[in-house]
Amino acid sequence: MAQRRTPFGDRARYWFDSTLARGAPALVGWMALLCLAIVVPASAVLVWTDPDAPAPLADRLTEVWRLTGETLRLGGATGAPLRVTMSVLLALVALLYVSTLVGLITTALTERLTELRRGRSTVLEQGHAVVLGWSEQVFTVVSELVAANANQRRAAVAVLADRDKTAMEEALSTKVGPVGRTRLICRSGPTTDPAVLTLTSPATAGVVLVLPHDEPDADAEVVKTLLALRAALAGEGSRPPVVAAVRDDRYRLAACLAAGPGGVVLESDTVTARLIVQAARRPGLSLVHQELLDFAGDEFYLISEAALAGRPFADALLSYPTSSVVGMVRGDTPLLNPPPQTPIAPDDLLIVISRDDDTAWLDDCAELVEKAAMASGPSTPARPERVLLLGWNRRAPLIVDQLRRRAQPGSAVDVVADGREVTARQVSEADTQSGTDLILTLHHGDITRPETLRRLEVHSYDSVIVLGQDPAPGQPQDDPDNRTLVTLLLLRQLEEATGRELPVVTELIDDRNRALAPISPGADVIISGKLIGLLMAQISQNRHLAAVFEELFSADGTGVRLRPATDYVLPGCETSFATVVAAARHRGECAIGYRSHDDSSTSPGYGVRINPPKAERRRWMVEDEVVVVGKD
Known part of the structure; x- marks a missing residue:
C-alpha cells in the first residue's frame, strides 16, 4: 500500500515547531531572522527612494547596512571587515547588558509583587x-469591629490566616461590605509560627482575637496559636489584650495559661448551649x-458617675x-x-445599655412613673x-445539663435521633448527670423522615430544639445545616396541617442558611459561630465586659429574661416605660426593653425594642413581654 504523502505545509509547520522545542537559542535565531526579513527590505526601500542616496551600488548597500544596524542597535559602522565586526560585537555586548539589567529589575519587581500578593x-x-485564624466567625468579628470603629479616623483590622491573601480579601469584601474608614489588611501564613505572627505587629496592636476553626483539632490549634503569640511577644514591654474561644472546656485552662494575665477565653459550646x-x-430571647x-x-x-456616689442602686x-442601668462593676x-439598697461607691462603674458611650446623661425620671398603672399581682x-430534642451533637449533653439546672419536678426531655448520631450509652451518661428533676428518654428515628415526626405529638411539647449533626472529618461544614433545613421543612408542614405554630429553636452553623430556613418570622435561630463572634467583638472593645456576659448567660446567675407585661403593668393601660422600670424595680429586676406582640412578625426587630426612652408611652397588651435582667 502506497504511503500517503504529507502536505508540505504540515511538514513545514512540524519542522518549525521542532526547532522551537530546542529552547531559547532556536527562539533567538528565529527572532533574528524575522527581524532581518523585515528590517533589511524596509531599509533598502528607504535608500532606493531617497533622492540624495549615492548612485554606486556599493554605497547604497553600505547605507542599507547602516540603517539596518541603527534599527537593530548593531552599531552600523562601515569600512574594513574588522571594524564592522567589532562594531557588531560591542552592540551585542551592550544589548546583553541592557537586556540582563531589564530582566533582573523585572524579576525583582515580580518577586516583590508576588510577596505582596501573598501577604508577607x-x-x-x-x-x-489583629484577628488570627479563619472561620465563619471572621466575617462577624470583622463586621462588628468595623461598626465599632465607625467614628474613628484611623482604624485598621489585620487578619492573619493560612489562606491565600487575595482569596481572603475577596471573601471579606463580599461578606463584610463597605468598611468606611477602617482599613482591612490581610496577611497569609500559619498562625502557629511566631515569625509569621510578627507580620501583624501584635506588640503595637490594641487587641488580638484568636478564632477557632471547625476542624476536630480546633482547640489544640487555638492553644498553639496563643503559645506562638506569647513567643512572638517575648521581650516586649507590654502585651495587648487577648480574646480567644475554644469549643471544649477541657482546653480552657490551657488556653487561659497560654493567653496570659488579662486574656479572655470563651467556651463556645457552653455559651451556645446556654443561649x-x-x-x-422563652421564645424570642x-x-x-x-x-x-x-x-x-x-x-x-x-x-463612672460621681453624682450617684453614696446613693442606693x-x-x-x-x-x-435614654439609657438602662443593669448593674455595676466593683473592682473586677x-x-x-x-x-436595690446596695450603695454605689465612688469607684464603682455603672453597667448601662446605651446608644453610645456619650449618650448616658443624668436626669431624674421619677415624675414619669404612674403608680396607678403598675400591676401588683x-x-x-x-x-x-416538656422539651423535644431533635438530633444530637457534641453540645446536646451541655443542653441537657442546662435544662436540668432550673427544671421543675416532673420536667422531661425526649430525644429523637438515629444510631449514627447518638447511642443509648451517651444518653444514659447525660441522664446520670441530669439529676432527679428531669426525665431523659431516647427515641430512635431519622428526623429527616416525615413518618418519624408524625409519630410524635409535637404540639404537646413546650419547646422543640432542632440540632444538626457534628460534621465528620473532611465533610463540608454546611452539611449539618442541610439536615436541619429538611427537618424544619417537615415541621413547617405539620404547622400548616394543624394550623398551630410550634415553639421551635433551631441551631444553624452557617448564617447564610438563616434566610433559607422554613420557619416563621421572628423564630429563634441560634447561629453558634455568629454569637461567639459577636461576644468576642464586644469583649475586644472592653475586656471587663467578659465577666458581665459570663454572668448574663449563665444558667444559675442573673440573666436576660422575657416576662409577661401583665406582671408589671395593667393590661390595656397606656403608660410610660419609666412605669415599667419602676414596677420591675419593686420586683428586684432591671427592665431594659420590651417585645410587642403586634410587631412580632415584622422585621427587622420582630417587636423587640431594647433601651427605649423612659418617656416613651404605649398601650401594654396581654401578649406583650418585658425584657428584664434578673433571676428566675
Whole structure:
C-alpha cells in the first residue's frame, strides 16, 4: 500500500515547531531572522527612494547596512571587515547588558509583587485589631469591629490566616461590605509560627482575637496559636489584650495559661448551649441577645458617675432618660441587678445599655412613673416543662445539663435521633448527670423522615430544639445545616396541617442558611459561630465586659429574661416605660426593653425594642413581654 504523502505545509509547520522545542537559542535565531526579513527590505526601500542616496551600488548597500544596524542597535559602522565586526560585537555586548539589567529589575519587581500578593510584608500600625485564624466567625468579628470603629479616623483590622491573601480579601469584601474608614489588611501564613505572627505587629496592636476553626483539632490549634503569640511577644514591654474561644472546656485552662494575665477565653459550646436553652424556655430571647451583642443598636458600656456616689442602686434605674442601668462593676467583680439598697461607691462603674458611650446623661425620671398603672399581682409561677430534642451533637449533653439546672419536678426531655448520631450509652451518661428533676428518654428515628415526626405529638411539647449533626472529618461544614433545613421543612408542614405554630429553636452553623430556613418570622435561630463572634467583638472593645456576659448567660446567675407585661403593668393601660422600670424595680429586676406582640412578625426587630426612652408611652397588651435582667 502506497504511503500517503504529507502536505508540505504540515511538514513545514512540524519542522518549525521542532526547532522551537530546542529552547531559547532556536527562539533567538528565529527572532533574528524575522527581524532581518523585515528590517533589511524596509531599509533598502528607504535608500532606493531617497533622492540624495549615492548612485554606486556599493554605497547604497553600505547605507542599507547602516540603517539596518541603527534599527537593530548593531552599531552600523562601515569600512574594513574588522571594524564592522567589532562594531557588531560591542552592540551585542551592550544589548546583553541592557537586556540582563531589564530582566533582573523585572524579576525583582515580580518577586516583590508576588510577596505582596501573598501577604508577607509587615504591618506597621498602632492600636489596630489583629484577628488570627479563619472561620465563619471572621466575617462577624470583622463586621462588628468595623461598626465599632465607625467614628474613628484611623482604624485598621489585620487578619492573619493560612489562606491565600487575595482569596481572603475577596471573601471579606463580599461578606463584610463597605468598611468606611477602617482599613482591612490581610496577611497569609500559619498562625502557629511566631515569625509569621510578627507580620501583624501584635506588640503595637490594641487587641488580638484568636478564632477557632471547625476542624476536630480546633482547640489544640487555638492553644498553639496563643503559645506562638506569647513567643512572638517575648521581650516586649507590654502585651495587648487577648480574646480567644475554644469549643471544649477541657482546653480552657490551657488556653487561659497560654493567653496570659488579662486574656479572655470563651467556651463556645457552653455559651451556645446556654443561649439555646434560654430561647427554648422563652421564645424570642435570641432576638434580644442579638440586639444586645451587635454594635448596630444599643450595647453595654461601663461609665463612672460621681453624682450617684453614696446613693442606693435603685435610684440609678430612673436616673438616665435614654439609657438602662443593669448593674455595676466593683473592682473586677460585676454586680448585675444587685439588691436595690446596695450603695454605689465612688469607684464603682455603672453597667448601662446605651446608644453610645456619650449618650448616658443624668436626669431624674421619677415624675414619669404612674403608680396607678403598675400591676401588683404575683409573678407567673414556673411549671414543669416538656422539651423535644431533635438530633444530637457534641453540645446536646451541655443542653441537657442546662435544662436540668432550673427544671421543675416532673420536667422531661425526649430525644429523637438515629444510631449514627447518638447511642443509648451517651444518653444514659447525660441522664446520670441530669439529676432527679428531669426525665431523659431516647427515641430512635431519622428526623429527616416525615413518618418519624408524625409519630410524635409535637404540639404537646413546650419547646422543640432542632440540632444538626457534628460534621465528620473532611465533610463540608454546611452539611449539618442541610439536615436541619429538611427537618424544619417537615415541621413547617405539620404547622400548616394543624394550623398551630410550634415553639421551635433551631441551631444553624452557617448564617447564610438563616434566610433559607422554613420557619416563621421572628423564630429563634441560634447561629453558634455568629454569637461567639459577636461576644468576642464586644469583649475586644472592653475586656471587663467578659465577666458581665459570663454572668448574663449563665444558667444559675442573673440573666436576660422575657416576662409577661401583665406582671408589671395593667393590661390595656397606656403608660410610660419609666412605669415599667419602676414596677420591675419593686420586683428586684432591671427592665431594659420590651417585645410587642403586634410587631412580632415584622422585621427587622420582630417587636423587640431594647433601651427605649423612659418617656416613651404605649398601650401594654396581654401578649406583650418585658425584657428584664434578673433571676428566675
